[in-house]
Amino acid sequence: MAEDQDKSQKTQEPTEKKLRDARKQGDVPSSRETGNMMVVLSLFGVSALILPWQGPRLAGALSALIDGAGQVVVGEGRSGLAALGLVLREALLSLGLVLAPLFLLIMAGGVFGVLIQGETVAALDRVKPKLSKVSPVQGLKRLFSANTLVEFVKSLIKVLVVGGLAIWVTLWAVEGIWEAPGFVPESLPAYLLLAARRLLLAATVFLVPVAVLDILWHRFEWRRRQMMTVQEVRDELKDSEGDPQIKGRRAMLRRRRAQQRIAAAVPTASVILTNPTHYAVALKYQQGSDAAPVCVAKGADLMARRIREIAFEHDVPIIENKPLARMLYDQVEVDQMVPVEHWQVVAEIIGFVFDLKRNRTRPPPAGSVLRRSPE
Template sequence: MAQGDQEDSQKTQEPTEKRLRDARKRGEVPSSRETGNMMVVLSLFGVAALVVPWMGPRLAETLSALIDGSGQVVVGEGRSGLAALGQLLREVVLSLATILAPLFLLILAGGVFGVLIQGETVAALDRVKPKLSKLSPVQGLKRLFSANTLVEFGKSLVKVLVVGGLAIWVTLWAVESIWEAPGFIPENLPGYLILAARRLLLAAAVFLVPVAVVDILWQRFQWRQKLMMTVKEVRDEMKEAEGDPHIKARRAAIRRRRARQRAAAAVPTASVILTNPTHYAVALRYEKGSDEAPVCVAKGADLMARRIREIAFEHEVPIVENKPLARMLYDRVEIDQMVPMQHWQVVAEIISFVLDLKANRNRKPPEGSVLRTSPD
């Protein structure tokens, strides 16, 4: 198996949003030629059905007036003669532009609509930049014998056969109609030709509409298949977006180690440890004369909370269980910050209880609080 085929077989992952977004920035979006062909045929049918009946008599009138009056135009010598000729040409060009404007506008509208109905339209400079890969014979042979080329060849062959058959059918119908028409005169020929053109364009449009729909779906499928990714590419993209998981894990380990070191130094200085009882732990310090209000010196959740309780037990720092207060302070107070004023009264009661314990005074803990005698 060739290396390119082996790489394609390994692309089993759907393209990520970043890959799709980068492809759109490069101008790589699904584009169907059949949609453009369909809109050209529909535009021509609109011209034959709507514009030509209105445009034909006016165009004939303008040109016939020009031809009839050609012998009466006097072109003199000098600037006056050139001015008269210029005036005549301007009038003719303006008349023709007015008559032919709906024709060009209808064709232009058909082309724009054919682009818009495909869903995604982008303008990217990368599409027009010269690339050496487009000049490579090897890449040219790959494109020549690719599945997309075979599909395009099959579509073209079917279109030629079907449209050719429709053209033969319409031509036979037109010839038969002319042959069987009673009292046919040459002046009636343009009408037969326009009617035959309408029928041919309408039949071709009816055939090309499903072809365009199928081609749009095929192009979208091919576009998505081209952007499929390997597992390694997905992992590399995740690393670029979120960082290397190994480095992130190492940084998290460093942060945990530093937090443990900081807790080991700060918890022994605390006056009390508030717990939830096992999920959260908040170490508060209050020293008269130096602290205006209780200060959070350490806090942690789960394993870190357990470590704080163990250090407090080792250094005989009182541990008080107060579930709502511990959770509230854990969420709202950062390390080295004072307890908010609205919680001063509750915290003051707990610290007073702890100070009374140290002074060997018998006192019940504040309402909602429980004195813990072990780290667990």
């Protein structure tokens, strides 16, 4: 019951990390039917391409072995065993040379059937002994699972269809023998090879769509097994990016430190440049000690508003200069001097601010506006 409830809660698509970990453990969608289809196709290739020219060689090798069986003289002792071993080695070598192309083609078909599925991994976790593999409870669960039902239906259909094809080919072969005029026993091997070739071709044509459907089913079932619960997604997010609560707390501490720095730095500024509400840059310049104005604080949006409020509370002049404030916000970091290319404009604004403090009235520099409130 708990497992069924857990499955019902797996409503989230698997993440890339989840799929990557599954592949590392050897858990990939794989279809046996693809390998079976390729083996049957390989057998058809053997019957159509290899047996016609390897068959006589195989028959010759077996005939030579059988004909010479009565002529082999086996002595006593080690010499006799050595002679017997030499005879067997020569016989196996001749048979191996004849059968090697057959086995290589079948093996190549099986390997190709695995490779065409797209995902092939080798993982030690798949061969490690696990108690769940021998657990009766887990065995019963696998026995009555949806995958087992699909495999049973698939096997039943294969048995019925391939059995029907075998009966059809057998009836065709028997009917051909009865109707063929002057059929001789020497023609029987070639005729049986033709019948086997027809059966293998029909079975291959049937197994191709079965293999395709089986691949699609196993991919769907594998994807369904990798589904995640909301809690699993959250836990993975914590592992990969850190706990959101901790990240939020760190961000809050950074904002608090920034506010404390602004509260201490803005009252010491000589002028505040704004844009007019999105950006604010606090510049400080002391004649005789600073080579150029220095940025002591800067901020955007809410932080910019807080800078303006503190400046208004401490009678720090606020100058609206949209292009200059935006450029200084992007180019100058805190505790850095204003770049040389902006010295002239900033010097005019600083001079205007100093004149205000000396009660000298003159218009602000071009493009600049003196603000009377923080808003």
